[in-house]
Amino acid sequence: MSGGSILILAGRRPGAVDALAAAHGVADKCLVPVAGRPMIAHVLESAADSDAERVLVSTHHAGLLADLDDPVVDLLGDRLVILPAADNLADSVLLAAGAARFPLLITTADNCLLTPATIAEIAAEAKRLDVEAGVALARREDVLAVHPEGQRRFYEFSDVAVSNCNAYWIGHGGALKAAEAFRGGGQFVKKPIRVMQAFGLINLLRFRFGLGPIHHIFQRISRQMRVEIAPLLVSNGATAIDVDNERSLRVTEALMARLAPVNRRPSSREIPAERGAAGERRLVPAR
Numbered sequence: 001m002s003g004g005s006i007l008i009l010a011g012r013r014p015g016a017v018d019a020l021a022a023a024h025g026v027a028d029k030c031l032v033p034v035a036g037r038p039m040i041a042h043v044l045e046s047a048a049d050s051d052a053e054r055v056l057v058s059t060h061h062a063g064l065l066a067d068l069d070d071p072v073v074d075l076l077g078d079r080l081v082i083l084p085a086a087d088n089l090a091d092s093v094l095l096a097a098g099a100a101r102f103p104l105l106i107t108t109a110d111n112c113l114l115t116p117a118t119i120a121e122i123a124a125e126a127k128r129l130d131v132e133a134g135v136a137l138a139r140r141e142d143v144l145a146v147h148p149e150g151q152r153r154f155y156e157f158s159d160v161a162v163s164n165c166n167a168y169w170i171g172h173g174g175a176l177k178a179a180e181a182f183r184g185g186g187q188f189v190k191k192p193i194r195v196m197q198a199f200g201l202i203n204l205l206r207f208r209f210g211l212g213p214i215h216h217i218f219q220r221i222s223r224q225m226r227v228e229i230a231p232l233l234v235s236n237g238a239t240a241i242d243v244d245n246e247r248s249l250r251v252t253e254a255l256m257a258r259l260a261p262v263n264r265r266p267s268s269r270e271i272p273a274e275r276g277a278a279g280e281r282r283l284v285p286a287r
Contacts, residue, residue: 010109011085030109040109049116132175134232136167142237150241163240
């Protein structure tokens with residue numbers, strides 16, 4: 001990333017009890033054990049192995065560090081900053097931005113398969129496209145090649161089908177207007193009505209129904225939001241698989257055991273060293 005910050009969103013919906021956290025008897029979803037460690041520890045580990053200067057965690061859980069009890073906290077040291085979350089993701093991002101150094105990579109605590117290589121790939125793609133903001137996406141064929149049941153939701157454009165990777169790039173403070181997309185929830189444009197004002201109705205319909213090439217649709221959204229936003233396609237399909245429920249938790253643990261792409265610390269004995277990400281690829285037609 002050449003410096004900058006990584007923001008990990010680890011808040012909870014107001015008044016809601018996360019089913020996965022309740023099932024595992026922990027205070028917060030981000031503490032649910034995945035391959036023997038709290039899920040957020042995997043994301044923190046990848047952030048620690050990146051060249052980000054600062055790693056921010058936005059949370060409603062005041063005792064997060066005490067409950068986390070993982071070596072990655074000491075590993076990060078002063079790079080780690082815990083911040084209070086707001087009542088929605090957009091405001092949580094805006095609050096955290098005050099403590100961030102740009103560029104800012106935003107991800108979520110359940111994005112356990114995000115690797116240091118993919119973090120670097122997102123930054124490189126944003127630089128190559130010379131954009132202010134970006135949304136990390138994985139091609140359908142790459143996601144299904146990793147695990148046929150890993151992800152069931154894809155956005156189909158005229159030239160490619162993709163899945164959201166819960167990773168967002170903000171190049172500078174002025175591009176934070178793009179954070180309005182988070183008002184729809186963690187998944188990009190998951191609740192269309194709540195982001196319609198940000199995208200514009202026609203652009204939102206084009207995005208939802210894939211009415212055109214992916215870069216063309218993002219260009220239209222950029223003009224509406226007055227921020228240059230681009231799709232940042234990554235090569236590791238596993239990045240689109242996050243831990244939402246017991247099924248995806250099992251898939252994630254199976255992938256960690258089989259592909260082992262995430263962490264290299266002795267504290268992560270279940271996860272061998274990463275072999276490296278695939279090279280950059282061009283957009284290919286959806287199948």
